[in-house]
Amino acid sequence: MARIDAFIDRLFQESARDLRLETGAGAVVSAARGPVLLLKQPLTTPQIVGAVAEIVPADQRAGFPRPGVTAFPYLSPAGAVEVRLETTDSGVRVVVTPRAAGRPLPDDPPASSPAAVARTATPTPVVGAVRGGRIAAPQDPRAALDALLDAMLARRASDLHLSSDCPPMLRVDGDMVPERDYGPISHERLKELLWSIAPEKNREEWHARKDTDFAHETPAARFRVNVFSDRKGIGAVLRxxxxEILTAEKMGLSQPVLDLCHLTKGLVLVTGPTGSGKSTTLAAMIDYINRNRDDHIITIEDPIEFVHPNKRCLVNQREVGIHTSSFKHALRAALREDPDIVLVGELRDLETIAIAIETAETGHLVFGTLHTNTAASTVDRIIDQFPADRQAQIRMMLSESLKGVISQTLCKRIGGGRVPALEILLCTSSVSNLIREGKTFQIPSIMQTGRGAGMATLNDALLDLVKRKVVEPREAYTKAVSKSELKGVLERAGIAVDLAA
Incomplete structure (x- = not known):
């Protein structure tokens, strides 16, 4: 299955006039209900040319793409189309239009000939096609997996879930939905698909530990891959x-959050449950630093997710398992590498947390992530990692080094997509005193009285999203930690919460 087939499939699903791919833009179909964005990431010329090159007739492959216009017919799994590629000053433009019914392709053989029968026959499904075999996976494992990833991108899903003896599942706007065009994938077939992209060291790690992480890149996007084992066999999640890094300006990060990016030393944490967009927020902050400071940035990740080119800063990105053995070893080594800013992808254990705090104390700006639900609970989580006889010392160090905590939750946006609700804790002198004295239970009160300084509780953020009609009241209520408090605030603002919806 060619990469472009997933987009052509949507062209027919939407009964659209055409499909357009253009350098610097996404993939769009012109449907009766208006333009439908299939791929929001801007496409590059090599990505578009590479996808179209897979379906170019043999007699036009030499010198493809030629200057000017290249046009040809193509019979996709969803139907016959006309493909037109035009080279422009800024790149290329591709327009795909459905072929009129009954109009033969120029090289179509007679309908009764063996060649015609072979051309129109439904391919033998490998992943397992349904709906009359409308989509059948290619025999080649890599091509089959690429087809699934293209379908994932076409549906704007954040994750692709693959489990043995189950159909593929997609997470779309936070909900798990089946990819109905495919049937169950056997354990052996799924292993073939995953091993077609997994590095050798990750295959060995999976056989030894039964789980492994790595990054995979296609012309259209990058993916973070976790391969695991469960009672049915092998499984994987591809995120x-x-x-394109979402900039701080596009994310709408507040000025107090941007001010954290101008610090010369200290610890800044971005927290939240798995899948809450912590990596996206951190990438936006690192990108902001990269565009506004002249410093040395070191990132330590497992695996590397967002790729940061050098702008005003020098950026060195290290991947655990490839460029270093562990977070703690890389963090210790970073102190000898003259960094100004260090990003630690995950503060996993006591030793990594301790080194991060020490690094922040010794004149470096350290960013890290933790899996906590609120800003206040983040402080307790860090302190509780240490033995009782060290907690007083850690409270003192943390009170001096911690500069801010951004805790975020993703909410369903009205009209589709998701938006983060950001809880912001800034470590003022009052907050530092509470941490030092072990009175962290009072931090939420300080956050409420510190709104003027840029602090915000989760309920503040949720209320703002509801008032701006970005999320529904019920969605905000669902994501709140203090639900009764938010319900009361919404009702006082004249906003009803329909819990029975």
């Missing part, structure tokens, strides 16, 4: 990493 899309946008090829």
């Amino acid at each position: 899309q990493i946008p090829s």
Whole structure:
């Protein structure tokens, strides 16, 4: 299955006039209900040319793409189309239009000939096609997996879930939905698909530990891959990493959050449950630093997700398992590598946390992530990692080094997509005193009285999203930690919460 087939499939699903791919833009079909964006990431010329090159007739492959216009017919699994590629000053433009019914392709053989029968026959499904075999996976494992990833991108899913003896599942706007065009994938077939992209060291790690992480890149996007084992056999989750870093300005990060990016030393944490967009927020902050400071940035990740080119800063990105043995070893080594800013992808254990705090104390700006639900609970989580006889010392160090905590939750946006609700804790002198004295239970009160300084509780963020009609009241209520408090605030603002919806 060619990469472009997933988009052509949507062209027919939407009964659209045409499909357009253009350098610097996404993939769009012109449907009766208006333009439908299939791929929001801007496409590059090599990505578009590479996808079209897979379906170019043999007699036009030499010198493809030629200057000017290249046009040819193509019979996709969803139907026959006309493909037109035009080279422009800024790149290329591709327009795909459905072929009129009954109009033969120029090289179509007679309908009764063996060649015609072979051309129109439904391919033998490998992943397992349904709906009359409308989509059948290619025999080649890599091509089959690429087809699934293209379908994932076409449906704007954040994750692709693959489990033995189950159909593929997609997470779309936070909900798990089946990819109905495919049937169950056997354990052996799924292993073939995953091993077609897994590095050798990760295959060995999976056989030894039964789980492994790595990054995979296609012309359309990057993916963070986790391969695991369960009672049915092998399984995997592939999370899309946008090829374009969402800037701090596009994310709408507040000025107090941007001010954290101008610090010369200290610890800044971005927290939240798995899949809450922590990596996206951190990438936006690192990108902001990269565009506004002249410093040395070191990132330590497992695996590398967002790729940061050198702008005003020098950026060195290290991947655990490839460029270093562990977070703690890389963090210790970073102290000898003259960094100004260090990003630690995950503060996994006591030793890594301790080194991060020490690094922040010795004149470096350290960013890290933790899996906590609120900003206040983040402080307790760090302190509780240490033995009782060290906690007083850690409280003192943390009170001096911690500069801010951004805790975020993703909410369903009205009209599709998701938006983060950001809880912001800034470590003022009052907050530092509470940490030092072990009175962290009072931090939420300080956050409420510190709104003027840029602090915000989760309920503040959720209320703002509801008032701006970005999320529904019920969605905000679902994501709140203090639900009764938010319900009361919404009702006082004249906003009803329909819990029975």
